[in-house]
Amino acid sequence: KNEVEQSPQNLTAQEGEFITINCSYSVGISALHWLQQHPGGGIVSLFMLSSGKKKHGRLIATINIQEKHSSLHITASHPRDSAVYICAVRSEDFGNEKLTFGTGTRLTIIP
Amino acid sequence: DAGVIQSPRHEVTEMGQEVTLRCKPISGHNSLFWYRQTMMRGLELLIYFNNNVPIDDSGMPEDRFSAKMPNASFSTLKIQPSEPRDSAVYFCASNYRVLDTEAFFGQGTRLTVV
Numbered sequence: 001k002n003e004v005e006q007s008p009q010n011l012t013a014q015e016g017e018f019i020t021i022n023c024s025y026s027v028g029i030s031a032l033h034w035l036q037q038h039p040g041g042g043i044v045s046l047f048m049l050s051s052g053k054k055k056h057g058r059l060i061a062t063i064n065i066q067e068k069h070s071s072l073h074i075t076a077s078h079p080r081d082s083a084v085y086i087c088a089v090r091s092e093d094f095g096n097e098k099l100t101f102g103t104g105t106r107l108t109i110i111p
Numbered sequence: 112d113a114g115v116i117q118s119p120r121h122e123v124t125e126m127g128q129e130v131t132l133r134c135k136p137i138s139g140h141n142s143l144f145w146y147r148q149t150m151m152r153g154l155e156l157l158i159y160f161n162n163n164v165p166i167d168d169s170g171m172p173e174d175r176f177s178a179k180m181p182n183a184s185f186s187t188l189k190i191q192p193s194e195p196r197d198s199a200v201y202f203c204a205s206n207y208r209v210l211d212t213e214a215f216f217g218q219g220t221r222l223t224v225v
Contacts, residue, residue, distance in 0.1 A: 097144070
């Protein structure tokens with residue numbers, strides 16, 4: 001079993017729909033990252049969070065440390081949101097910067 | 112700042128040849144990471160440096176891989192000799208550890224070993 005599991009693996013939705021991508025992890029962490037990878041291949045860090053909730057534009061990320069679960073939400077989805085979304089966790093060991101990655105969720109938004 | 116800069120963007124080489132990938136982190140960042148992405152294994156950390164010192168190289172697959180960071184503005188990842196199974200996209204990322212910032216990724220180097 002992977003330490004970081006994402007669901008769904010693939011998601012296709014109509015423009016305007018509310019999107020939720022889930023990430024569950026099985027290890028103690030100090031932080032969780034959400035990354036976006038566009039078809040061109042570049043990776044952009046969307047959020048880094050260790051508790052609660054963060055919002056940036058139409059994107060919202062939440063984390064529940066007790067349940068070892070995080071969600072990424074996209075409101076009013078748009079075709080330009082089509083990308084692979086990757087969850088990554090950082091070890092709780094002090095000073096350990098190593099990230100462990102989920103396998104990603106491929107999101108396709110249809111106009 | 113131009114962000115994390117990697118070169119080359121694409122590299123095609125023959126099996127057995129030496130390959131060197133280069134990375135320039137964002138100025139002022141003191142942690143640098145090398146990742147590899149393949150279809151089979153996704154993203155994996157190969158090695159990371161803090162203040163130019165290698166901290167964790169447990170992800171380096173074998174002795175054919177080596178990484179150096181001679182100064183705060185430059186790092187290399189070398190594969191010698193290269194093999195077809197090394198074909199992947201290699202990403203470099205950097206951050207400022209003291210402020211616990213998120214990581215900034217380069218555009219990646221797509222390596223094909225034939």
